[in-house]
Amino acid sequence: MNLIILGISSILIQNVILSQFLGICSYIGVSKKSQSAIGMGLAVIFVILTSSLLTFTIDKFILYPNDLIYMRTIVYILVISGVVQFVEMFIKKAAPLIYKMLGIYLPLITTNCAVLGVALTVVAPENKNWGYPEVIVYSLGISIGYTLIIYVFSTMRERLENSDIPEAFKGTPIAFITTGIMAIAFMGFAGLLG
Amino acid sequence: MTKKQNLLKGIFQENPVFVLILGMCPVLGVTTSLLNALGMGAAFTVVLILSNILISLIRKLIPNDIRIPAYIVVIATLVTIVDMVMNAFTFSLYEELGIFIPLIVVNCVVLGRAEAYASKNGVVDSAIDALGMGLGYTIAIAIVASIREILGSGELLGFNIIPFNLFEPATIFILAPGAFITLGFLLALINVIVAKRNKKTVENK
Numbered sequence: 052m053n054l055i056i057l058g059i060s061s062i063l064i065q066n067v068i069l070s071q072f073l074g075i076c077s078y079i080g081v082s083k084k085s086q087s088a089i090g091m092g093l094a095v096i097f098v099i100l101t102s103s104l105l106t107f108t109i110d111k112f113i114l115y116p117n118d119l120i121y122m123r124t125i126v127y128i129l130v131i132s133g134v135v136q137f138v139e140m141f142i143k144k145a146a147p148l149i150y151k152m153l154g155i156y157l158p159l160i161t162t163n164c165a166v167l168g169v170a171l172t173v174v175a176p177e178n179k180n181w182g183y184p185e186v187i188v189y190s191l192g193i194s195i196g197y198t199l200i201i202y203v204f205s206t207m208r209e210r211l212e213n214s215d216i217p218e219a220f221k222g223t224p225i226a227f228i229t230t231g232i233m234a235i236a237f238m239g240f241a242g243l244l245g
Numbered sequence: 246m247t248k249k250q251n252l253l254k255g256i257f258q259e260n261p262v263f264v265l266i267l268g269m270c271p272v273l274g275v276t277t278s279l280l281n282a283l284g285m286g287a288a289f290t291v292v293l294i295l296s297n298i299l300i301s302l303i304r305k306l307i308p309n310d311i312r313i314p315a316y317i318v319v320i321a322t323l324v325t326i327v328d329m330v331m332n333a334f335t336f337s338l339y340e341e342l343g344i345f346i347p348l349i350v351v352n353c354v355v356l357g358r359a360e361a362y363a364s365k366n367g368v369v370d371s372a373i374d375a376l377g378m379g380l381g382y383t384i385a386i387a388i389v390a391s392i393r394e395i396l397g398s399g400e401l402l403g404f405n406i407i408p409f410n411l412f413e414p415a416t417i418f419i420l421a422p423g424a425f426i427t428l429g430f431l432l433a434l435i436n437v438i439v440a441k442r443n444k445k446t447v448e449n450k
Contacts, residue, residue: 073270167351
């Protein structure tokens with residue numbers, strides 16, 4: 052039951068973009084077309100899940116027993132860029148069609164702060180009693196939340212293209228204001244779990 | 246380009262936040278109060294200056310093919326040092342900034358300056374470039390934070406600054422949506438200023 056609550060709260064309430072402000076660069080950059088938003092979302096789900104499981108394992112069996120937790124940032128960023136590289140090679144061989152669709156988004160994920168953010172959150176002091184089930188649910192929830200928001204926003208942005216916006220607000224400013232209004236709507240979910 | 250122009254370009258023409266729109270996560274995440282923003286700006290500037298100096302020093306030793314991983318390792322090491330120093334000396338600020346300190350590693354501005362400037366220029370020029378960019382970043386997040394703190398809590402650096410309770414603070418500005426809305430309006434303002442200046446230079450010609 053706790054796992055279900057954690058899942059729902061990581062998708063809707065602690066949404067990675069609207070309330071934690073992680074992954075904003077890719078959110079603004081890739082949300083111009085809904086097709087590419089979905090591609091980026093799928094790649095992010097895959098990378099967040101794989102890399103947070105890997106970093107969690109490394110933390111549990113290597114860094115923590117040897118008192119090396121101050122090395123987290125360095126180790127994690129190397130693991131993440133390794134995972135991204137590996138995922139890219141794997142998809143290229145196994146599913147060339149998906150590779151063609153994701154193509155340029157894959158290398159970009161290394162510098163997506165949502166990935167490092169999730170990897171650091173699952174080992175944060177306040178979550179120290181988390182095991183593998185919680186880590187899997189949380190990383191899936193966060194990345195699904197990311198995909199949901201970036202897709203919803205890309206459909207709005209396609210409509211914004213055709214609407215009459217004051218010259219100064221065109222492009223990024225109106226994108227941020229729209230996101231703000233969406234964030235107000237999502238604040239309502241905070242009452243969902245009482 | 247003189248040294249002064251090199252310093253000023255990071256603050257005005259190439260401001261990383263308002264003009265280049267890079268490294269936006271902390272701009273939204275830590276700007277709930279001016280104090281947090283200044284702390285974040287200081288940590289960010291220190292990392293940026295040290296990484297530009299180090300990368301400029303070793304730029305001829307790094308093989309071209311693996312330069313990006315090498316830069317990331319240098320930056321991650323510096324961030325770890327700053328993280329530990331802040332944990333030891335400014336603990337309450339460290340708690341407030343939380344995850345955004347280690348996330349300086351993936352801030353596009355730091356890697357961007359390493360790749361675009363420090364890998365091609367001398368040590369002194371790279372340090373000046375980093376100082377300008379760091380100041381530009383700090384000023385930008387301080388502006389966003391001041392607006393949010395004044396409108397959201399009616400205070401600045403913890404002092405009540407609204408005379409005679411002229412307006413009731415709107416809490417939404419220190420919550421998440423306020424960050425997006427403030428930044429949207431600021432970017433629109435920058436667009437207006439840039440458009441006016443461009444028009445003026447065209448008329449002068």
